[in-house]
Amino acid sequence: MESYIRLGLAIVIFMMIVIILYRFNAGKSDRRQSSLEIMKERYEKGEITEEEYEKARRKQGK
Structure with a gap:
């Protein structure tokens, strides 16, 4: 059970990082x-x- 919680947290953290990086890069291209x-x-x-x-x-x- 504990491994499922860790896996779930890892997936959530990974998705948050991907979203943050996507928004950061999207903002750059708009300014150029x-x-x-x-x-x-x-x-x-x-x-x-x-x-x-x-x-x-x-x-x-x-």
Whole structure:
């Protein structure tokens, strides 16, 4: 009986760790910009030409 309790606790702790890590990583990806968004910003600022922006957009497949 005691081994079932330990197994149950181990499973619960493992699931909690997985959920915490998933949420931590999901938060990171939301804050990062895609390379295409960065290129769009650079185009709007005049740092790159329209041709360079379109080339990057085609490369991304969007």
